[in-house]
Amino acid sequence: MAGQNDLYTWCRDHRLHHKYSETDADPHNSNRGFFFSHVGWLLTKKHPDVIIKGKTIDCSDLLNDPVVRFQRKYYPWMFLFFCFFLPTYLCRLIFGNSWKDAFMVGCFGRYIVSLHTTWFVNSAAHMFGDRPFNEKIAARDNLGVALPLWATEGFHNYHHVFPWDYRISEMGFHNYNPFARLIDFFAKIGLACDLKRPSDELIAKVKANAHKEKPHAYDEPHEF
Ligand SMILES: [Zn+2]
Numbered sequence: 408m409a410g411q412n413d414l415y416t417w418c419r420d421h422r423l424h425h426k427y428s429e430t431d432a433d434p435h436n437s438n439r440g441f442f443f444s445h446v447g448w449l450l451t452k453k454h455p456d457v458i459i460k461g462k463t464i465d466c467s468d469l470l471n472d473p474v475v476r477f478q479r480k481y482y483p484w485m486f487l488f489f490c491f492f493l494p495t496y497l498c499r500l501i502f503g504n505s506w507k508d509a510f511m512v513g514c515f516g517r518y519i520v521s522l523h524t525t526w527f528v529n530s531a532a533h534m535f536g537d538r539p540f541n542e543k544i545a546a547r548d549n550l551g552v553a554l555p556l557w558a559t560e561g562f563h564n565y566h567h568v569f570p571w572d573y574r575i576s577e578m579g580f581h582n583y584n585p586f587a588r589l590i591d592f593f594a595k596i597g598l599a600c601d602l603k604r605p606s607d608e609l610i611a612k613v614k615a616n617a618h619k620e621k622p623h624a625y626d627e628p629h630e631f
């Protein structure tokens with residue numbers, strides 16, 4: 408419905424972005440400017456390093472998942488149905504809009520807003536904002552990007568320092584992040600497991616040392 412490519416492609420690019428942030432192997436390398444990291448990377452040919460390093464990213468867990476395989480196989484049809492037809496049809500059904508209005512606003516308008524909301528994480532949240540956890544990386548905490556995303560990926564300095572925290576957000580927003588609560592619920596009914604999160608002490612310690620943290624010092628999951 409989001410129309411942001413299939414799960415496999417999204418996750419592979421995202422893993423590459425975290426591993427090689429701000430290098431030529433980063434699919435939306437923010438060192439190439441705001442426009443490139445926002446949308447330009449989807450309009451141009453991939454840098455050769457993205458393809459070379461992309462092959463070194465282990466995505467076997469994704470390919471072993473039948474849901475991911477199913478969605479990848481039928482993605483073009485699902486994309487047309489869920490991203491274009493369904494929002495248009497629902498707008499017409501619920502609000503009684505004409506087909507044209509339903510398509511322009513309910514479908515295209517919605518798609519444009521949701522795409523830019525996501526893209527601002529790659530552009531604005533890598534350029535503007537605070538770096539309370541690691542001053543040596545480009546990713547920043549940006550409230551303007553975080554709030555439209557329900558207090559999640561816009562806390563991007565935190566997210567790049569603790570990419571394995573399933574809750575993503577910090578600064579006291581953990582408890583207001585509906586997606587973390589959704590994952591908690593899935594864990595309760597057995598659909599999610601091995602949830603990882605740093606202790607409050609570790610977060611405080613990393614924050615106190617923000618100015619001297621090495622890039623990606625906390626990439627490896629810590630169990631608590
Ligand atoms: Zn991420």
Ligand SMILES: [Zn+2]
Pocket residue numbers: 424528529533546563567
């Ligand atoms: Zn990032």
